[in-house]
Amino acid sequence: MTETLSAAPPAATAEPIVDMRGISIEFPGVKALQDVDFRLFPGEVHALMGENGAGKSTLIKALTGVYSVDSGVTRLAGRPVTFSGPAAAQDAGISTVYQEVNLCTNLTVAENILLGREPRRFGAIDARAMRVRAAELLDRIGLDIDPVSVLGSHPIAVQQLVAIARAVAVDSHVLVLDEPTSSLDSDEVAELFRTMRVLRDNGVAILFVTHFIDQVYEISDRMTVLRNGRLVGEYATAELSRIGLVSAMIGRELGELEEVERLATHDTAERSAPPVLRAKGLGRSGAIEPFDLEINPGEVVGLAGLLGSGRTELARLLFGADRADSGRVEVGGNPLHLRGPRTAIAAGIAFCSEDRKGEGLIPDLSVRDNLVLAMQAARGWTRPIPRRVKNELVESYLETLDIRPRDPDALIRNLSGGNQQKVLLARWLVTKPKLLILDEPTRGIDVGAKAQIQKLVAELAAEGLAIVFISAELEEVVRISDRIVVLRDRRKVAELAGPDVGVDEVMDLIASGEPERERAAS
Amino acid sequence: MTTTARDALIRAGRSRLTWPVLALVALLLVNVIVTPSFFDIRLQDGHLYGSLIDILKNGAPTLLIALGMTLVIATRGIDLSVGAVVAIAGAVACTSIAGAADSGGAAAAFTGIGLALLLCAVLGFWNGFLVSVLGIQPIIATLVLMITGRGIAMLITDGQIVTVNNPYYAGVGAGFVVLPVAILISVGMFALVGLVTRRTALGMLIESVGINPKASRLAGVRSRTIVWTVYVFCALCAAVGGLMISSNVSAADANNAGLWIELDAILAVVIGGTALSGGRYSLTGTLVGALLIQTLTTTVYTTGIAPEITLVFKALVVIVVCLIQAPKARALLRRRRTPVAPPNAAAPPEPAVAVETTPTRKVGQR
């Protein structure tokens, strides 16, 4: 694939405003960034691309002074700099706008733009001067809203633009936009892009992070791709095809895991039984567009797509964790009104969230309690699982899943990520589900545990369990799944089945999708 | 459970309670020094008497209410209205008994007690509704009843101190079955709750809701029902406590009955090592906490300090306990530098590989 470096600065004479060389950052046990170079020129929109864990956030934080680097040099307009924190970076002209609007929605637009540097007269805030100054700044980014209106009364897109107005209020040369579009609709994105172009034409260097490939091709001049903390390459957008970009992001190096042979069995022999679950037109606005899906017993359905493509959202709808606002679900041939996780669980659906800490673990409880939680919740508190049964159950799962330490009384917070994940898997397996939804079960865990979990998934499917498997790693999805559902920009774009499905095919769909139809839909 | 695990548990339980227990022992020693006969217990007419019995008896309502409060706090909540509920329970029971045809009879007493418990259960239901269904912060939701409750109690008693003369009713707070009935009730309830929460799965589910409500919901735990129930139970505990207080003096004082008892109860829970942020709770801890508070009060009496000054000591205890519990204070004690908070809401989940490791070291040096 395209591993060639074709760095093409916008103008041969231009000096980069930001020039980071050989940046390395190491967290305990993790090399977050290794020897990464990054250049940003005045008057360009530069997209920073990469999957989860690629190091995008870390690089941005290194640039904006949130993290200090272990090695490497950052030059700003030619001078080496080190920032003590975001405030220092801002003083030097690097402003950051985050995915979540970090403004106060209860204050007015003008206040949000100028808070902390309000014009004052005789010690008091000069409300008039403030209004005028705010209007000037809004005007500069071409936004026509009333500066004294309350920020919260505007849509997120406008709030995002106000955040940009605040950022440029300090005469920034560099504007970092960290996933500003993830919650915007297409009109709002267009508005944001218009503003970005205005700023770019004024010579501001814009670093732009997004998951949406179309947006990258629409707005960016150049891009830098990271993968697993390393630089893949710096490209001119016009010179890199979409498929080239996706392959650069996902990479093809598989390491030791690729040695494992294909796990999916693809036996389509006994498909006489009704599907475990059938979803028709299921959707939720702002999360995922209506989709149809069938999952059969003994089948592993992989969900492939980039971060933000709607893969997690789809899974949450199937489990009732979020309410669908359209469509219906049938389980075992019978319609099911999904009112929440409890209904789903009662119908034999289980769901392991990607957010292990926030939505999975009960950190202060023991491994034993965590393991039996779902089963106990289903039984109700009045019918405790008899101690003997519970102990046998826990012991047997500790044994089969090789959970370490093999101590049911250990607090789960003290286990490693992989072992925590196995306990959460066990939590659902003891409920004997018919459908198991796994959202990134192998993320952030060590290689050994990862292989164990993959093997377990294959075994469970062989025993007849239906599984929905989500992973950011395409190879993993392709290897494990009998059938792959491809998602792109919050839409299901394709379903691929059969033993011949390869990473390339899936990648192609993720990269190009069906852009024409998407435009029509939105 | 292996023996080593059990030992570990016991050790953990002990370490959490070390300080409160030591404080309790110290206070008792002070009392013995001031009043050498402090530990004396004598049997008279089949009743046990003595300073220790007094501590237990006077502390019985607080203990009971702290019991309910422990469960509420374990679910990340708090119930400020228990003092008001105490007043209401006494008011309802006494007014009902005083108004009954046979105001000295058993039927009147039981009707009054039944009515009081029923009304208070309704009040708890109300609190639970505000918290679990409407999603109002517990402090605020229960503040409403805290303010209104005393008014309601006054309304019931018509602003009077209602006195009753009913031996059956008086039995609840002042009666004896070798030990004062109040002690038996409180200790009995304690044992019952301990048994129910630890023998069934209730305790674990309460803790899981308190520790991680989101994860609990996704695991299928009925968080709403649990939270709701806990408020009803807390109100019932307060009601029984209120009946004890009122029957002890055979009167209902809507103004002063249970005044500040909510604070004592919360204090007992906090001293006992249950964090206000919810999660793991310790009934034994609460028991020690409640005894500590009551002993403190008694000590202040016996040493001849004006009883009102107890408040100063309570305040100091709260401050010390909270400082010991506060993670920040601990961190400061360990002389750890606190990092500049990274823009928390700023980024999607950190690099996958770094999920388990907080990059404290990396944060810009100040």
Next chain:
Amino acid sequence: MKTELRSAPVRPGAASGTRPRPRVPSRFVPVLATFALFLATFGAGSLRYEGFASGQVVANLFIDNTFLIVLAVGMTFVILTGGIDLSVGSVVALSTMVTASGLQAGWPVPVVILAVLALGSVFGLLMGLVIHYFDIQPFIVTLAGMFLARGLCFVIDVESISIKNETFRDLATGIIELPGGVSITYGVVVALLVVAVAVYVLHQTRFGRTVYAVGGSESSAMLMGLSTARVKVGVYAISGFCSALGGLLFALYMLSGYGLHAVGMELQAIAAVVVGGTLLTGGAGYVLGSVIGVLMLGTIQTIISFEGTLSSWWTMIVVGVLLLVFIVMQRAILRRQARH
């Protein structure tokens, strides 16, 4: 609701002029609702009772509630940041105690006043420092403060101390004649002054705006580079100062110091602030709303005293119900906003 976005940049400064004036902004709704409710209550009282709608009854609303107004002002600062201060009632009691015992000991009046104000401010400041730097819930810290202040009262004296100092008594009984035969006390002037200063600080100074910002989103405020620590600690110092001043006014009103003065006054202050339209979660509300909240509580009390047959405990019930209505209303507004 969606704001129209025009592509063509507009003239600087013209933005506010060219757009149609919006309706009443939603942030004013709770305050206006309270004000309307206050007018309605007062109107109902005037219709029902003769002599209710007199200037002096209005003046008395202020005279009888000077201390509560001042407390509510301090409480508004705290609640605007999303905190709470349970210690105010006890600090009032402590202030009356210090005042009474100080005067009894023969201290000059100005010294007593300064000492009380300093004491209250330092008390609040300490609580604020603990809350912010040890990251302990305001609820529990101010609860400890409540115990401590109440207990310290009794350390001074368990009994009530009456104030016999002439100068102080003159201050208490002094009257300012207003046109129309209405007279007010000096306390009213002080309370109104405090309100004016608070309005200025909250709306015209960086400190005040930061108070709102912290209440809106503390993490955002921090990322915006605002001095959140100063504000979070400062509001408790302000509340402590207001409590001390409220205590002085209460001492003027009661002419005594007593450890059981102002029991439960913190609840009244919180109720007034919430009924006045301030969000308990912070970030939205107005000092003037809190003043109206106090007047609302005062009106209810006046009506109940005019009614004669109704007993005083109805006040608590009505206040509680009002509080409930406002809390549920706030919750509904928040939920609707969240759905946007």
